[in-house]
Amino acid sequence: xxxxxxxxxxxxxxxxxxxxxxxxxxxxxxxxxxxxxxxxxxxxxxxxxxxxxxxxxxxxxxxxxxxxxxxxxxxxxxxxxxxxxxxxxxxxxxxxxxxxxxxxxxxxxxxxxxxxxxxxxxxxxxxxxxxxxxxxxxxxxxxxxxxxxxxxxxxxxxxxxxxxxxxxxxxxxxxxxxxxxxxxxxxxxxxxxxxxxxxxxxxxxxxxxxxxxxxxxxxxxxxxxxxxxxxxxxxxxxxxxxxxxxxxxxxxxxxxxxxxxxxxxxxxxxxxxxxxxxxxxxxxxxxxxxxxxxxxxxxxxxxxxxxxxxxxxxxxxxxxxxxxxxxxxxxxxxxxxxxxxxxxxxxxxxxxxxxxxxxxxxxxxxxxxxxxxxxxxxxxxxxxxxxxxxxxxxxxxxxxxxxxxxxxxxxxxxxxxxxxxxxxxxxxxxxxxxxxx
Amino acid sequence: xxxxxxxxxxxxxxxxxxxxxxxxxxxxxxxxxxxxxxxxxxxxxxxxxxxxxxxxxxxxxxxxxxxxxxxxxxxxxxxxxxxxxxxxxxxxxxxxxxxxxxxxxxxxxxxxxxxxxxxxxxxxxxxxxxxxxxxxxxxxxxxxxxxxxxx
Ligand SMILES: Cc1ncc(COP(=O)(O)O)c(C=O)c1O
Numbered sequence: 001x002x003x004x005x006x007x008x009x010x011x012x013x014x015x016x017x018x019x020x021x022x023x024x025x026x027x028x029x030x031x032x033x034x035x036x037x038x039x040x041x042x043x044x045x046x047x048x049x050x051x052x053x054x055x056x057x058x059x060x061x062x063x064x065x066x067x068x069x070x071x072x073x074x075x076x077x078x079x080x081x082x083x084x085x086x087x088x089x090x091x092x093x094x095x096x097x098x099x100x101x102x103x104x105x106x107x108x109x110x111x112x113x114x115x116x117x118x119x120x121x122x123x124x125x126x127x128x129x130x131x132x133x134x135x136x137x138x139x140x141x142x143x144x145x146x147x148x149x150x151x152x153x154x155x156x157x158x159x160x161x162x163x164x165x166x167x168x169x170x171x172x173x174x175x176x177x178x179x180x181x182x183x184x185x186x187x188x189x190x191x192x193x194x195x196x197x198x199x200x201x202x203x204x205x206x207x208x209x210x211x212x213x214x215x216x217x218x219x220x221x222x223x224x225x226x227x228x229x230x231x232x233x234x235x236x237x238x239x240x241x242x243x244x245x246x247x248x249x250x251x252x253x254x255x256x257x258x259x260x261x262x263x264x265x266x267x268x269x270x271x272x273x274x275x276x277x278x279x280x281x282x283x284x285x286x287x288x289x290x291x292x293x294x295x296x297x298x299x300x301x302x303x304x305x306x307x308x309x310x311x312x313x314x315x316x317x318x319x320x321x322x323x324x325x326x327x328x329x330x331x332x333x334x335x336x337x338x339x340x341x342x343x344x345x346x347x348x349x350x351x352x353x354x355x356x357x358x359x360x361x362x363x364x365x366x367x368x369x370x371x372x373x374x375x376x377x378x379x380x381x382x383x384x385x386x387x388x389x390x391x392x393x394x395x396x397x398x399x400x401x402x403x404x405x406x407x408x409x410x411x412x413x414x415x416x417x418x419x420x421x422x423x424x425x426x427x428x429x430x431x432x433x434x435x436x437x
Numbered sequence: 438x439x440x441x442x443x444x445x446x447x448x449x450x451x452x453x454x455x456x457x458x459x460x461x462x463x464x465x466x467x468x469x470x471x472x473x474x475x476x477x478x479x480x481x482x483x484x485x486x487x488x489x490x491x492x493x494x495x496x497x498x499x500x501x502x503x504x505x506x507x508x509x510x511x512x513x514x515x516x517x518x519x520x521x522x523x524x525x526x527x528x529x530x531x532x533x534x535x536x537x538x539x540x541x542x543x544x545x546x547x548x549x550x551x552x553x554x555x556x557x558x559x560x561x562x563x564x565x566x567x568x569x570x571x572x573x574x575x576x577x578x579x580x581x582x583x584x585x586x587x588x
Contacts, residue, residue, distance in 0.1 A: 049441070371455075372503075373502035374502075375502040375504075375559070375562065379445070379556060379559060380442060380446075383442050390477075391477060391478070392478055405478030406478045434442070434446070435503070
């Protein structure tokens, strides 16, 4: 595989200069050679409605490099078989590739062992697994589930269902306002001995806020609170170290980090996974079955019932290698530079309301144009070839809190450029003209 | 590109979206219904006042995108003085038009929505007020949503 990045020192120097001179303007953040990278993403090289595609919907799902597509193709062309069952050669190959992917996930997030990695369908299923398995076993009336006001529906609804069934109560850490920070004083106040689990998004998909998950999880831990980090928007965008964060669970989806859809990850500390009952049951997850009693495998296989997605982990493995060949630290810088650039340029437009932190935001910007509905913005932007997202971004309670029905969102990845951001800004200005003139 | 856009956002639509007609509630409606499009957050309430099956007054309140607002506004204009049977017939025509682009010659001003069929993700926005209309005249109390229905 190509390693498109130049050396790290040089990049840091460039970055430094850029920050110092505060002239991120125009000068493409040359952390790595985007032109080389974009060759791996043929999908980006197309016109949509007569214009060059600008794909700014990466928070919904990322594009996949040909390396990932090839890995999946290669698996089906040469190695396809069921895992963990067969004795024949192909089955062995599939099993080895499947378990190697698990090891790769462990190293990707610095877990102690691949036994702490459970494959799921995605972040949503990962959180459902924790809520149903850990939650139903451990929560009781009087207990509290601590979430934040900026959670994705997938980190709210499973807890509501479990709360209803166990009698536990949900409490939310508030946000400070449009700037989208967590109210940390309120967090301290809400951190009581009744709280049994604290589940928080790392980078908000609606606001771009980067939450200080390490500090928050450490604080929660002093009270013995179980912690879960929703890393759906951060896993492929910045380095993740679960040993450092010291969370009990961490979840993410393959499709948002250059991997295929249908595969996700639940990391859990082995000590806690061991105590958890199965989530689903059937084949693959059993040691021994009698007609009336079954002995289950140890984690992680206890939580993987039935034939799993096999090409998914294989594709995800390649995706993780790909991201690390560029460098997640550099991807993070690139994301932040691009988001800041877009934020600053949007800010110059009158009649715009931008959500989330004014500085140090993850790679996305959500905004609302005065008197223009987000869906109209997105429809018109699409006519200019710019793929945005408009709606509530699966954070309806947050939208209500902010007092908007929906926002438009541009979200970036390492293959996006400042030139694209410029064109996006011009399109937004055109849209404003179109609807207000 | 601009042509396509002008097709979707016709001047009439832009006008009705900026200055919606009959945009208020009714004091004593014969029936009313809410429409909700969870995807966009479009939300509207339609009020109808009938006498001898004739729609004497019709109005709406709510918020949403340009297409849904203009659609509700033009709906109220089109239906004043019509019978509920005529309203049902018009629903069918509008439904056909926004999903296929086929315009009935008697559809009048509503023909401005023909371009919507080229924007599949926006069909729901245009049809939402019409679903609310059907719910209102059929006396369904529940909020209608665009979710359980492909248009
Ligand atoms: C912050 C966050 N959490 C959870 C999810 C759910 O991920 P998935 O739909 O892949 O399960 C998403 C993605 O939409 C997200 O952005």
